[in-house]
Amino acid sequence: MTSSVIAYARSLVKVYGEGPTAVRALDGVDVDLVRGELTAIMGASGSGKSTLMHCLAGLDKPTSGSVVVDGEPVSEMSERRLTKLRRTRVGFVFQAYNLVPTLTALENITLPLDIARRPVDADHLDLVVRTLGLTDRLGHRPTELSGGQQQRVACARALVARPAVVFADEPTGNLDSTSAAEVLGFLRRSVDELGQSVVMVTHDATSAGYAHRVLFLADGRVVDELREPTRAAVLETLGALTGPPRGSA
Amino acid sequence: MGRVALRGIRAHLVRFFLSVLAVALGVAFVAGTFALRTMLGSTFTDIVATTTLGDAYVRGAHEAGASTSGFGGVSRNLVPLDLVPTIEAVDGVERALPDLQGPAVLVGADGTAVQSTQAPSFAFGYDARDPALHLVAGRAPAAADEVALETATLASSGLALGDTTRVVLAGEIREVRVVGEVRLGSALAGATVVFVDTATAEALFAPDGEVASIGVYAADGVSQSDLVARLAPVVGADAQVVTGEQLRDETTAAIEQVLGFITTFLLVFAGISLFVGAFIIANTFSMWVRQRTRELALLRAVGASPLQVFTSIVLQAVVVGLVGAGVGVVAGLGLVVVLRRVLAGLGMQLTGRIPLDGFTVLVSVLIGTLVSVAAAAVPARRAALVPPVEALRDEVTVPERSLRRRAVVGIVLLVLGIGAVAWAMAAPGADAAGARLGYGAGAVVLGVLAVSPVLARAVLRVLGAVLLPLRPVGRLARGNVTRNPRRTANTAGALMIGMALVGASAVIASTAQASTSAIVSKEATADFVLRAPPSSSVPAQALDDVRALPDVRAADSFASAALRVDGSSTAVSGIDPAAVGRSIVVEDVAGSLASALAAGEIAVQRTAADDRGWALGDRVTLTGESGTRTARVGAIIDSPAFGVPVVVPADLLSDLVPAAQQVVSTVFVTVVAGAALDDVRAELTATVRPYVVVTVMDPEEFVSELADQVDQVLVILYALLGLSVVIAVLGIVNTLALSVIERTREIGLLRAVGLGRLQLASVITAESVLTAVFGTVVGLAVGVALASTLPTVFGDVGLRELAVPWSSLLAMLALAVVVGVLAAVGPGVRAARLAVLQAVSTD
Incomplete structure (x- = not known):
């Protein structure tokens, strides 16, 4: 395994339910996520893209197969070790409800460090906050922030602990196009300028256009891959997979 | 709509479990009280019916x-x-x-x-x-x-x-x-x-x-x-x-009156329990409504009227009330059956009749339902006012309503209450002072409950600061208890009420003990005290035996009886005139107790003289079972040691009441000069031993025996208040459990960014402890402050030495911490068990 791969999955299978009603959400997936890249995972609803990300991030246990993140065998970890992994090696950005409402923006950003009882690197924090344009919002509560600002705070939180990988689950799903562009632009910059590795699940071709690489899933398998995609190329590949491109569902 | 309501409650039975339990406990207390009354009533009327058979x-x-x-x-x-x-x-x-x-x-x-x-x-x-x-x-x-x-x-x-x-x-x-x-x-x-x-x-x-x-x-x-x-x-x-019929009716009526007092006394505590239980129900429904805002808006959007929404919530409250009351009635009757067994085991045989009657059931069910509906009314109103457009919103944001109205109402109540208490303190002694203190105290408690959300925010910020070094647990816990101050305050409010009463009782008890001790050391000069237990007397023959001892200089008995004095029944003490100065030292306000009694005159307490308009030299008519006498008021005294308004010479009391009807619970013994106290004590003990019931004590033991009696009353009060404290603790469990459900998503997020299970459980425990300590601190402060006014207001009846039992209060605070930890166990485990992925993706 070369050091350029930050996380990988081998023969990943995830089955929900049992017997005749069982659903194979992942059906033997092999992926390598490259260090210092923004990887997008795309696919139609039910293609298994979210399940793949949950398994990679240690939020869900695969039925079989293995996941290794930053050299750690995630798929074999106990809940206690997973908790520790989430604290230090992995960052998350969810679609919504990303922030703890009782904490200020700054407290939310430093929350993973607080949880891990690690000191805050003030320079790094300052860099992240400035890059995200949150400097004058740090004292605000989440309810006092716009949707875009909330997602930027979530990104800052994911990045401040310098995790091995940031997992973003439809990070712009609830945002208008301007805010979405800001957030996506930042995720890309975090990769290009800070050397961060980011994995993002999305169903939106524009979002995927910000990635270095796009993986396409269908029926629980990786069916295609694009490097340095454009929006048009993504739409074309999607169209080839599923027929005419879907709207925003 | 009815079906929606019933389905809602069935699908979320767990949420309402503690509300039902709260109603059940309160109602059990009510039903138990009525059943106890019925059982005691029928026992005593049976005794009357089978022993009073004359025509x-x-x-x-x-x-x-x-x-x-x-x-x-x-x-x-x-x-x-x-x-x-x-x-x-x-x-x-x-x-x-x-x-x-x-x-x-x-x-x-x-x-x-x-x-x-x-x-x-x-x-x-x-x-x-x-x-x-x-x-x-x-x-x-x-x-x-x-x-x-x-x-x-x-x-x-x-x-x-x-x-x-x-x-x-x-x-x-x-x-x-x-x-x-x-x-x-x-x-x-x-x-x-x-x-x-x-x-x-x-x-x-x-x-x-x-x-x-x-x-x-x-x-x-x-x-x-x-x-x-x-x-x-x-x-x-x-x-x-x-x-015979008339006598039996009179006796039965007298029994009913006594039982009525007991019933009222118990019902006060049952009422407190129900009131505390109402907090749980109110919190449950308000969290339920808050969480279902979107569903309620949807109902409104498809055409349900506000009234229908309101009715559906109230219907759920009725179900909670009915189920709780049903369980409560059964539990209350069960309690009385158990009580009867226990009493029978102690030798107190009560009637075998099952004390179940329609009245008890009807009243209990009605009370349970009313409490439940009243508590749910405010949340139900809020539910009815949810605008249909909320259904279409992506993220449901329930704006936190302003606390200003509550603050204003609370401050007005507090000002009125404190004013009334101050008035009572400024003009103590009068009958009205007690009433003013009572109303004032009630207003203060309600006022504190009303301002408690505002108070919660301020107090919890300070209390929570202690936990901040525990990062991130402290900050998260403090944030959670201050984020919805209304809810925290309601949860703590239940405990606050119980703790205010506990604090006040503790202060009153220790004040009574300190006062008794001061009275005895100031007024009693005897070397030993002979005591008979309640409802018996020191036998006259025992007194003669003791007087016959060579080392005993005097044995002065304090006989008491109820006489009709100037037309109304009054407790009277009879003592040997020679006892004044020998066994007891009394402060004379006017005249002299010693010379008045020696002259066959009576003495009255200053407070009684004020109340009844007696002045020195007035002639007063005393009527007892054996006759009527008039006597001159020869002294006005101020002596809490005589707990009675009128003191008469022993001879006069014996003329009015047969010796068998006089109660002699205390005899003061003084020894001859130079006698060894230990020897005299041994002699006294040997002398009274055949009489079985009489105990010999030195003044210190006498004080501690009186203190023990106060403690016994305190234990009973604590036991009666215990239920409301238990219900309040259930309220903390309830709020925590429901807020874990409500915060599932947030908990998932925290876990996703690495919060460990133990850390999560610690957050919930810290919230619980903060809530419990807040309720306890405010409750005790209110209770202690109000009770501290008693020596000023009621100094005349013997409560003169204010004593605040700091160690007991600290113990209560420690107990609050323990209770907080215990209350968090269930919700904490539940939260820690939430699967991260499911929690993150819950709606």
């Missing part, structure tokens, strides 16, 4: 003081025994039986007094013609050294027929042999009953040839009213005749 009764025509024996009511002047032959000579009278009875102490097989659960102990004259008495075994007592025992008394005494033992009758100790067993028609509620022969009974209990009443039994065919009409002309002006 007519001849008794005194004039009322004396409140009765000190039997079932309460009023005592009357005595009637002469000579009337018996006169009555029996009347045509239509079959027989006339004088009421020969008095207090007794029976020594059981184990050498101790036979007594159960503080029930009284009597001796009766045994007359074979009395239809209430059934000789079961042996024979009737025929001589002064023979007794018969009532069946339950025989059983609990451990004696058998033929055994010899001792009894203390009318102050004299005597050796007797148990010759018979007598059954009365009903369970006697633990009373100890001894029968002696009629000649002995007359000598002991009617030494002056007078008795309280004479029971008359009619010949066949003579009605009760006929009998009364025939007897009335022969009994004289100082006696009256009533039908």
Whole structure:
């Protein structure tokens, strides 16, 4: 395994339910996520893209197969070790409800460090906050922030602990196009300028256009891959997979 | 809509579990109280019905003081025994039986007094013609050294027929042999009953040839009213005749009155429990509504009217109330059944009737439902006002309503309350002061409850700061308890009420103890104190024996009785004039107690003089069972040691009340100069040992015994308040459990960014402890502050030394921490068990 791969999955299978009603959400997936890249995972609803990300991030246990993140065998970890992994090696950005409402923006950003009882690197924090344009919002509560600002705070939180990988689950799903562009632009910059590795699940071709690489899933398998995609190329590949491109569902 | 409501409650039964439990506990208290009342009532009316069998009764025509024996009511002047032959000579009278009875102490097989659960102990004259008495075994007592025992008394005494033992009758100790067993028609509620022969009974209990009443039994065919009409002309002006029916009704009414007091007392605590329970219900429904905002908006969007939404929530409250009340009624009755078993085990036999009646069930169910509906009304109103557009919003944001209105209402109540309390403190002593203090205290408590959300934010920010070094647990926990101050305040409010009462009780108790101690050390100069337990007396013969000891200089008894003084029943103490200065030192306000008593005059307390308008030199009329006297007020005193308003010379009291009806619970003993106290104590102990019930104490022990009595009352109060504290703790569990459900998503997020299970459980525990400590601190502060005004307001009745039991209060605070930790166990485990992925993706 070369050091350029930050996380990988081998023969990943995830089955929900049992017997005749069982659903194979992942059906033997092999992926390598490259260090210092923004990887997008795309696919139609039910293609298994979210399940793949949950398994990679240690939020869900695969039925079989293995996941290794930053050299750690995630798929074999106990809940206690997973908790520790989430604290230090992995960052998350969810679609919504990303922030703890009782904490200020700054407290939310430093929350993973607080949880891990690690000191805050003030320079790094300052860099992240400035890059995200949150400097004058740090004292605000989440309810006092716009949707875009909330997602930027979530990104800052994911990045401040310098995790091995940031997992973003439809990070712009609830945002208008301007805010979405800001957030996506930042995720890309975090990769290009800070050397961060980011994995993002999305169903939106524009979002995927910000990635270095796009993986396409269908029926629980990786069916295609694009490097340095454009929006048009993504739409074309999607169209080839599923027929005419879907709207925003 | 009804179906929606019922489905909602069935699908989320767990959420309402603690609300139902809260209603059930409160209602159980109410139902238990009523059932207890019914059971006690039927026990005592059974006793009346099976022991008061006469067709007519001849008794005194004039009322004396409140009765000190039997079932309460009023005592009357005595009637002469000579009337018996006169009555029996009347045509239509079959027989006339004088009421020969008095207090007794029976020594059981184990050498101790036979007594159960503080029930009284009597001796009766045994007359074979009395239809209430059934000789079961042996024979009737025929001589002064023979007794018969009532069946339950025989059983609990451990004696058998033929055994010899001792009894203390009318102050004299005597050796007797148990010759018979007598059954009365009903369970006697633990009373100890001894029968002696009629000649002995007359000598002991009617030494002056007078008795309280004479029971008359009619010949066949003579009605009760006929009998009364025939007897009335022969009994004289100082006696009256009533039908048996009337006497039984009067006695029953007196019993009902006493039970009414007990019931009211218990219902106050049941009411507190229900009030506290209402907080749980209100919190549950308001969280339920908050969480279902979108669903409610959807209902509105598809055409449900606000009234329908309101009704659906209220319907759920009705279900909670009905289920809770149903469980509560059963639990309450169960409690009484258990209580009856326990009491029976202690020798207190109560009636076997199952104390279930429609009234109890109806009232209990009604109360449970009303409390539930009232508590849910505010959340239901809020639910009804949810705009349909909320259904379309992506993220449901319930704006936190302003606390200004509550703050304003609370501050107004607090100002009024504090004003009333200050008024009471400024003008103490008067009857109105007590009422002002009561209303003021009520307003203060309600005011604090109203401002508590505002208070919560401020206080919890400070309390929470202690936890901040525990990052991130402290910050998260503090954020959670301050994010919805209304909810935190309601949760803590339940505990606040209980703790305010606990704090006030603790302060009152320690103030009473400190005051007693101060009074004894200031006013009592005796070397030893002889004490008889409640509902018995130090026997006169024991007193004579003690006085006969060479080392004893004096033994001064404090006899008490209820007399009619200037028309109203008043507690009176009788002491030997020589005791003043010898056994007791009293502050004279006007005149001198010593010279007044020596001159046959009476002394009154300053407060009584104020209330009743007595001045030095006034003539006062005193009426007792044996007669009426007028006496001059020769002194006005200020002495909390005499807990009674009027003090008279011992001779005067004996003229008015037969010795058997006087209660002597305390005797002060002074020793001759130079006697070794340890030796005297040994002599005294040996002297009173045969009388079984009398204990010898030095003044310190006397103080601690009085303190123990206060502690016993405190324990009862704590036990009664305990339920409301338990319900309050359930309220904390409830709020935590529901907020874990409500915050599922946030908990998932925290776990996703690495919060460990233990850390999560710690956050919830910290929230719980903060809530419990907040409620306790504010509650205790309010209770202690209000109780601290008592010495100023009620200094006149003996509460003079304010004592705040800091160590008990600190213990309460520590208890709050423990309670907080315990309350968090369930919700904490539940939260820690949430699967991260599911939690993150919950809606």
